[in-house]
Amino acid sequence: MLTEKQRPPSIIQEELSELNALIRKEQDLIQKYPDKISLKFGLDSLKDRESYLLSELKQSYERYQIDAFDFVFEGDVIREHSISLYFIGEFSSALQEVVTSISQSIIDKPTVKGSIPKEIVNASQMDLVATATGSFRIVVASHETQLGDSIPKKSLQSLNSLTDCEDDKTRIKEIGRYIGIRSMKKYQNLMGLIYKSNAKLKMYDSIVPEGFNTKEISTDLARRIYTAIGEVADMPNERKTYFGKLTGVNVRSFTFEFVIDETDEIIKGSFSNTLAEEAKKRLDSMSTIEFIISTTFDDVLDEEKSKWSIGNFVD
Structure with a gap:
């Protein structure tokens, strides 16, 4: 009461x-x-x-049992007591997408193709609950009540760790291993919006949750972060070796189909022209092959895409 x-x-x-x-x-x-x-x-x-x-x-x-946070804006998006409706809409959407994407890594796992499950979207939802002066200030709060720290608060803690990295590529890449490429791209979009709008952001100015500190992101810092993420966000190539049957080879398009012996899983991908003759020889035969898997993020489909290629024939 x-x-x-x-x-x-x-x-x-x-x-x-x-x-x-x-x-x-x-x-x-x-x-x-x-x-x-x-x-x-x-x-x-x-x-x-x-x-x-x-x-x-x-x-x-x-x-x-609701967590609240405030964000203060300055720069070209502010005019006296008002803010660009386009900017505040884009910012709110970009911030929510970062929080929801990082929540995926907290609740389940950091990288999932396609839409994020509805229960994670709901758990990570934040609401705009107030506006105030101070250039222009918004107050957001977690949508769901929760004992202990809310999912949005935990996600924003990870966002804080990212902002602490500034444009340090090594540190950004280290955190990226835990939160996944989707979250990194969403963070890059948020920084891109700030710098392209010539805005300045102050996080947790008057409402500072326990364990948080006030943070400022200038237009220049947002630009440097945006550039740094673009250089390190793609996942490093992964190598995997499987024994199975090369069931298809096309030496014109340099593509292949391979069936893993143990699981019957089908792998489709490409190979370099230098491996064309060897691939033809091994068609319909059992082989041990080392594959190279490169992972990128498709901004249009909002999902990761993996490309397989033959690295070399082991046996």
Whole structure:
């Protein structure tokens, strides 16, 4: 039960909305009458109240076992008290996609083709619950109540680790092994949106969850991160050796079909022209072959794609 002094989030959100209108009005008056010191004192008082309400909102959500976070925007996407609708829509979508993709690696496994399961999408959902001044501020919260840290909070912790890497390719690649190529591409899209929009992002400015720190991503840093991910996001080639039957060989297209003896799994792929004669000799015979598997991410299909090629014939 909430005591009289412990207000529910909806009441705090309502006051925040009313306060935002007062702050905008005060800022407009200061622009009109810049020499009036009383207006500046009044604005400072309103902003102090806003800081208090944001802290109260965080605590109120915590009582409902919901995690809350705030994000502040600056740059070309801001015009006085407003923000580009296109940008905030794209940002919200990109942030949710990063969180949902990383959630896949937390709940199940980091890389899955096709759509992410509905239960993971639901568990990772975040809601926009408030806006505030401070250039332009949004407050988001986990959709589902949960004992302990929510899935969005755990995902954002991984995002924090990525932002800590800045444009260090070695560190980015290390984290990429755990969260998967899909998450890396989603993170790259988020950074691309920030730098291409000439925006600046401050994460966890007034609402700082336990274990988090305020983080700032400038336009230049977002650009450098975006470039770094583009250079390291593709998964390293993997090599696997199987015994089986080479059931198909096409020396014109340099493609093959191979059936693994142990599992009857069919592998289709390509080979270099230097292996064409050897592949023809081994058609319809049992062979041990080392394959090279290269994995890339298809942005259109939103899934990983693996390409198999013959590395060499072992026997």
